[in-house]
Amino acid sequence: MTQTTVPTRAPRRSRALKRDEIIEMFSRLRELNPHPKTELEYSTPFELLIAVLLSAQATDVGVNKSTRRLYPVANTPAAILELGEEKLKSYISTIGLFNAKAGNVIKTCQILVDQYGGEVPASREALEALPGVGRKTANVVLNTAFGQPTMAVDTHIFRVSNRTGLAPGKDVRAVEDKLVKVIPDEFIHDAHHWLILHGRYVCKARKPDCPQCLIRDLCRYPDKTAT
Structure with a gap:
């Protein structure tokens, strides 16, 4: 066989x-x-935080166009609070969901001023407690601004x-x-x-x-x- x-x-x-x-x-x-x-443009951890917050459902190119106008005028939590929500909207109005994002930026800036002396905290828990900041945004800031893995x-x-x-x-x-x-x-x-x-x-x-x-x-x- x-x-x-x-x-x-x-x-x-x-x-x-x-x-x-x-x-x-x-x-x-x-x-x-x-x-x-x-590809987001920034020079400080705070500028990065705001840029990433603004980038949700938006392109980096679009965010950069807005922050190039905004940051020379206001690039710290105190300066943005002084600018106010309505004026902030005028700088970011070309970004999707800008109304909600402006509100979150103002609330975030207030917390940074009140609780962290105007500095961006380098912990996940603190970052995720900020309005408009989720896990992905926190991870970007922790990695890019603070070198965490x-x-x-x-x-x-x-x-x-x-x-x-x-x-x-x-x-x-x-x-x-x-x-x-x-x-x-x-x-x-x-x-x-x-x-x-x-x-x-x-x-x-x-x-x-x-x-x-x-x-x-x-x-x-x-x-x-x-x-």
Whole structure:
């Protein structure tokens, strides 16, 4: 009786990237951009806090246009309180949801003056207690202004993490927790910026630019674009 040999398939790669692949991924991103920075313009932790607060459902370009006009006039909690909510609105009126954001900025400035001597606190609990400041905003400020190893997950980072297999997750918090766990310490501080820039300019939502992607051989995305 002749024995039939069943051809074996090549083993499929795991959906999630392995540690050596993650190290390779961030090594390449670091080589391309050794010192990544946020595209929001700021010079102090307070300016960053307000810019991030204003950036919800708005573009960095749009926020920068407003803060370039606002900050030369008022760039401290006391100065913005003196400016007042109605005048503040005139500086940020081109930003989406500016009415609600102006109210939150004024309330935040009042708390900073009353409770923190006009300084931005460097703790998650204190930041998240500020009006209009959620976990993502707090993570950006803690990481960018204070150098803490936090991970702010926006739509770009959520998409890149799931597509590549870096940190697959069903929701933002699940992805955040995985990213903090799997990204090596040497990369964690700048990882937020590398991932958001990669999602914004390469791994785009509608049509990712896979041919120009420097990590395409590591990426687990099954529907890579050819052109």
